[in-house]
Amino acid sequence: MPDESDSPSNIEVIKQRKKEGIVIPLTRNVQAKESSTYLEFIKLIHNALPEIDYDGVETNQKFLKHNFDAPIIIDSMTGGTPEATKINSRLSLVAEKFGLGMGLGSQRAGLLSSELSETYSIARSNAPTAFLVANIGGAQLSKGLKLRDIKNMIDMIEANALVVHLNPLQELIQPEGEPKYKGVLSKIKEICENFDIPIIVKEVGAGISMEVARKLESSGVSAINIAGSGGTSWAAVEKLRAETAHDSNKINLGELFWDWGIPTALSLMEVRKSVKLPVIASGGIRNGLEIAKCIALGSNMCGMAYPFLRHASKSFESLCEFTNKTLIELKSTMFLVGSKNISELGKTRFMVTGELAKVKKWII
Numbered sequence: 380m381p382d383e384s385d386s387p388s389n390i391e392v393i394k395q396r397k398k399e400g401i402v403i404p405l406t407r408n409v410q411a412k413e414s415s416t417y418l419e420f421i422k423l424i425h426n427a428l429p430e431i432d433y434d435g436v437e438t439n440q441k442f443l444k445h446n447f448d449a450p451i452i453i454d455s456m457t458g459g460t461p462e463a464t465k466i467n468s469r470l471s472l473v474a475e476k477f478g479l480g481m482g483l484g485s486q487r488a489g490l491l492s493s494e495l496s497e498t499y500s501i502a503r504s505n506a507p508t509a510f511l512v513a514n515i516g517g518a519q520l521s522k523g524l525k526l527r528d529i530k531n532m533i534d535m536i537e538a539n540a541l542v543v544h545l546n547p548l549q550e551l552i553q554p555e556g557e558p559k560y561k562g563v564l565s566k567i568k569e570i571c572e573n574f575d576i577p578i579i580v581k582e583v584g585a586g587i588s589m590e591v592a593r594k595l596e597s598s599g600v601s602a603i604n605i606a607g608s609g610g611t612s613w614a615a616v617e618k619l620r621a622e623t624a625h626d627s628n629k630i631n632l633g634e635l636f637w638d639w640g641i642p643t644a645l646s647l648m649e650v651r652k653s654v655k656l657p658v659i660a661s662g663g664i665r666n667g668l669e670i671a672k673c674i675a676l677g678s679n680m681c682g683m684a685y686p687f688l689r690h691a692s693k694s695f696e697s698l699c700e701f702t703n704k705t706l707i708e709l710k711s712t713m714f715l716v717g718s719k720n721i722s723e724l725g726k727t728r729f730m731v732t733g734e735l736a737k738v739k740k741w742i743i
């Protein structure tokens with residue numbers, strides 16, 4: 380992300396845009412400003428008598444028939460520019476080493492040349508057994524992306540699943556964006572009918588509502604990644620790009636909608652309540668305690684994007700340290716609530732406090 384224009388002659392422009400999609404989140408503050416994930420309003424209940432040993436806590440999880448060593452997915456980020464090769468290379472090594480899932484960035488650029496395709500396929504070379512997820516944009520579907528192209532994207536990384544990302548806010552603010560979402564749902568249905576790997580639909584940081592979740596469920600998708608607000612803001616990224624493009628209307632919109640979206644905890648509660656599908660929680664999740672809260676709220680897996688990007692830009696060692704730290708935080712939380720595995724954590728009690736307690740009555 381951002382997505383590509385249709386003209387293959389624009390390869391250099393696309394590479395530049397993909398590069399900005401990494402460099403801006405790394406060098407500027409594009410995290411939520413005045414809003415949050417609302418996860419701070421969830422308090423897990425301390426168990427003074429956990430009756431388990433810390434060393435006996437197990438974080439493995441089964442999701443979409445795949446066995447993960449932890450309920451963590453490195454969320455969809457990049458590809459399509461030489462700078463992405465190093466990032467995807469390090470991320471995929473970590474996914475393989477720690478038994479995590481990993482999403483690739485929007486892949487249409489990978490169809491334009493073998494040089495660009497390798498920026499994605501490096502992930503499969505490095506992670507022969509990891510759960511890798513291919514990625515296309517909803518806006519690309521409405522422009523008539525062909526099933527053959529989607530198949531090529533899946534084959535490019537021998538994907539275990541395909542993500543369709545929904546990014547209407549980003550398309551609205553992106554200087555070259557195309558906010559065209561007519562017919563996207565029927566395209567999603569068509570994809571579900573034509574591919575035999577799981578189809579996951581995700582947002583990119585503005586959340587999924589219960590109405591959208593129900594539509595997706597009846598269209599045949601296999602799982603939903605809510606990607607709520609409170610973390611990386613794509614309105615912010617595109618606002619900064621609009622400044623370079625001197626596009627005053629987009630700058631204004633980017634500022635106005637910087638914090639737009641359904642906070643992650645609220646989106647997760649809405650979606651969990653309204654559909655039976657497996658759910659990935661993401662958007663602003665930054666540590667193992669927050670992962671535990673999301674599992675307690677009913678998510679099957681958790682995704683994190685920006686924290687993995689930040690560490691991947693430093694070194695493989697930094698990524699491993701961060702992943703280890705997150706796992707220790709998750710296991711510690713599990714110990715303190717007395718859950719020896721992820722299934723028990725999913726049943727643990729929690730309090731809903733503050734602002735989230737006030738709005739909860741609208742959804743339950």
Ligand SMILES: Cc1cc2nc3c(=O)[nH]c(=O)nc-3n(C[C@H](O)[C@H](O)[C@H](O)COP(=O)(O)O)c2cc1C
Nearest residue numbers: 380454455456484485544583606610611663684685
């Ligand atoms: C550098 C970067 C690139 C991203 N590119 C994509 C993308 O190509 N496709 C997609 O579905 N989401 C993309 N996202 C969105 C993330 O997958 C995620 O939904 C969002 O950043 C919220 O998670 P976070 O707060 O943990 O960063 C990207 C995020 C980042 C930080």
